[in-house]
Amino acid sequence: MSKPTTIGSLFAGIGGFDLAAHHHGLTTSWTVEIDPFCRNVLEARFPNAEHHTDVNEVSAMPASKLTAEQFRAATASYLEGRSLAEIADHLPITRQALWERFKRAGVTMREQQRHGADNHFYRGGAKGADWAHNKLEAALKRGTLTRPETCESCRTPGTPYSDGRTAIQGHHDNYNAPLNVRWLCQRCHHEWHKTNEPVPLEVMPSGSLPPVDVLCGGFP
Numbered sequence: 001m002s003k004p005t006t007i008g009s010l011f012a013g014i015g016g017f018d019l020a021a022h023h024h025g026l027t028t029s030w031t032v033e034i035d036p037f038c039r040n041v042l043e044a045r046f047p048n049a050e051h052h053t054d055v056n057e058v059s060a061m062p063a064s065k066l067t068a069e070q071f072r073a074a075t076a077s078y079l080e081g082r083s084l085a086e087i088a089d090h091l092p093i094t095r096q097a098l099w100e101r102f103k104r105a106g107v108t109m110r111e112q113q114r115h116g117a118d119n120h121f122y123r124g125g126a127k128g129a130d131w132a133h134n135k136l137e138a139a140l141k142r143g144t145l146t147r148p149e150t151c152e153s154c155r156t157p158g159t160p161y162s163d164g165r166t167a168i169q170g171h172h173d174n175y176n177a178p179l180n181v182r183w184l185c186q187r188c189h190h191e192w193h194k195t196n197e198p199v200p201l202e203v204m205p206s207g208s209l210p211p212v213d214v215l216c217g218g219f220p
Contacts, residue, residue, distance in 0.1 A: 006100070009033075010055060010217035014041040017216040029096050029212045032058060050096050066093055066101070074098060075107055080138060135178035136170050144179070145170075151185035158185060174199035 007021045012031040021028070030050040033039045043051055052058050066074065070091060077087045084102075088095040102109060139145045147168055150157050158168035169189050170181040175198055184192065 006212040007214045007216060008212035010215070011219060012038070012042055013218045014038050015045050017218070018042075018046060021214065021216070026214060027100070029100075048096070048099060050094070066091060071101065071105075075102070075105075077135075078102065078107065132172050132175040132178040133170075136172075136181060139179050145181075148183045151188055152183050153188040154185060156185050156187075172198050 005026060006029040007018060007026045008029055009015065009018050009031040012018065012033040013035075015028070015031065018028045018031070028046045028049040030052065031039075031042050031046065032052045032055050033042055034053055039051055039053065042049070074087050074091060078084065084095040084098050088098045091098070093101070099109075136145070140147060147166065147170070148158075149168065151168060158166060160166055167185055168183050169186060171184045171189050171192065172178070172181055174180065
C-alpha cells in the first residue's frame with residue numbers, strides 16, 4: 001500500500017488535525033468548516049487547500065486521472081495565464097488535484113495572489129462560449145491557428161466589415177474543444193445556429209470534494 005499523501009478535514013475548526021498531519025508529510029486537500037473565524041484561520045494556514053462552508057452542500061467526487069494529452073493541454077493553459085480553477089472546471093479533476101499534479105511534474109507555479117483574477121485558484125473566469133472564444137483568440141494571437149480568407153461552407157471571401165471586424169468567424173460545434181473550429185462567414189454562422197446547438201461546456205459541479213487518502217473530522 002502506498003504512503004498516504006492527502007487529507008480531507010470535516011468540521012475542521014482551526015485545523016489541529018491538519019497541522020499534525022502536515023508534520024507527518026501529508027497535504028490538506030480540502031476543509032469543511034462553518035464558523036467564519038475558524039475558516040479564516042484555515043485559509044491562512046492552508047492557502048492551497050479548498051475551503052468549504054457547509055457539509056450539507058458538498059459531496060464526494062470519484063477519483064479521476066488525466067490522459068497525457070489532457071495534462072499537456074492543461075499545462076499549456078496554465079502557462080498561458082489561466083487559473084487552476086478555470087482549467088479544472090473542464091477536466092475530470094479538481095483544482096487541488098491539478099495543482100498537486102503540476103507540482104509533481106515540476107511545472108513552475110505562479111506566485112499565489114490572495115484576491116481576484118491574479119489568484120491561480122480564481123473561480124471568476126469566463127465560462128461556456130466565452131471560455132472557448134477566449135482560448136481561440138489566444139491561439140490566433142500566438143499564431144497557433146490562422147484565420148482563413150474564405151468561408152469553409154460557401155467559399156465566400158471574407159471581406160472585413162467597415163468597423164474592422166473580420167467576416168470569417170471561428171465556429172464551435174463543441175465548446176469543450178476550443179481550438180477545433182470551422183471558419184464560417186457571418187451568414188453561414190447564423191444559419192447553423194438557427195437549427196443547431198453546440199455541445200455545452202462540461203463543468204464540474206461546485207462543492208465536489210476531491211478524493212483524499214485520509215479523512216479526519218472534529219466535533220460538529
